[in-house]
Amino acid sequence: MTTATELRTYTAGIRLQSLSKSYGPVLAVDGIDLTIAPGETVALLGPNGAGKSTTIDMILGLAKPDTGAVQVFGMTPSEAIAQGAIGAMLQTGQLLRDLSVRELIAMMASLYPNPMGVDEVLSVTGIEDIADRRTQKLSGGQTQRVRSAIALVSNPDLLILDEPTVAMDVEVRREFWTSMREFASRGKTVVFATHYLEEADAYADRIVLMARGRIVADGPATEIKATVGLRTIKATLPNVPVETLTQLEGVQTAELRGEAVVLHCTNSDAAIRAVLRDFPTASDIEIAGAGLEEAFLLLTGDEKSEELS
């Protein structure tokens, strides 16, 4: 039996090549190419319906791509799973009932060739205190943490988390990420889907931004954050040409909607000062953090953005 800290060495990580998947008329993933190196922690960031879960299902072999290919450590997903190389926490799912947490983890461990010790899993995920409780008696947050323990029990080299923190409160979320970070620090590859920019920024080295089934940006977390962390200012301000507005400090783009103007700002503080200085008649002012959806649409230059916003 190998110890949990021992790592298999891989030259290839995850490779997705022109991957597409439709569900009926809906094109969920639209020809994406993505390479993730072993040891990277990557966030798939995007609004609901961006194609993150479908992409993850294809990496895991739970969904079959319509076109394209998936390789995980140079293997097909099912080969990688058979070796216990992939651990995953899916978006939804309950635990098997009528077992204690410890028993459930031992049961799952028995399925893998080189599992972590049960006590080690309990300790890494910080659930020793509920180890003897029956799975059907856990709270939502505790259930999520047991699910994360199940994802780790095979001692996987690739850990995939599909919006893992959705059902967690703030404190559980922080503890969860602490344990995942500890696990990633063992040289593991971690891919997680989220629609929280802060979460992606805080825990990923690299952010892959997805919208409408495509990758719209891919880069270091700080870079992506600067791109999508936009704010918008809306104000009623008649008869001002767009060109004048785009030249204001902190404004990236501007659009006119009847009597109203919408300014997409890289620095909304500077922009609002400039607006009030130059146009004291501006009224009905609203400043909002652009939702991811809006930021993405801006980024992709999608013409349908008005219908959606």
Place this chain on the structure above:
Amino acid sequence: MNPTYLRYELIRSVRNKRAFIFSLIFPLVLFYVVAGANRHIKLDDIPFPTYYLAGMASFGTMVAMTSVGARIAAERQAGWNRQLRLTPLSTRAYMRAKVLTGYLTALVTLILLFIAGATLGVHLTTTNVLRMTELVLLGLIPFAALGILMGHLFTPDSIGPFIGGGVSLLALLGGAYGPIGGTHGALHVISQVTPTYWLVQAGHTLAGGQTWSMQGWVTVGAWAVVLAALAARAFRRDTARV
């Protein structure tokens, strides 16, 4: 088969109170109450406790096997089948473990009923006990397939009434609660077409009865083949959809 995995499956089935009560306790209690009160009566020349032991054995083992379906349905709804697809455990091995758990529960039911039967004076010899056990285990094959089939067709909410109602109806028609339809007539014909009838007949070998007639083998075999084909189809459809 991975022994650790199977062990926890068994622990789970023992802890599942409802299935445990219906497949083990209920037939046992009913046997003592009903057969105990009528221990000197004979039915069709068979002592009543023997007759009733056969009925309760078929009822309890049927529940044990069809409960497998309830558990598959519950685990599918919980998303557990998706979780298992991320492990090296094949879906086939998963089904095997489930059926084996059902069979072991059925075997415990039988053993408890044999012990209870002995205390009420049922004539038990090694030969007739082994012959009955063998026939019951074979007669349960259609019910194993039925359990898997139901587990894929029903939700955990809708499967309960089906198991409760369906199994009781089959048990009634098959003569598990008492002889039905005499030895002639439409009801008797219907009774003989059910797989339950032959489970009950398996029990009657305790009273020196013969092994199944050709009709019995054909009926049980036909149910097994048809239900297994349907179960395999439901199972394939379910895994393809993911």
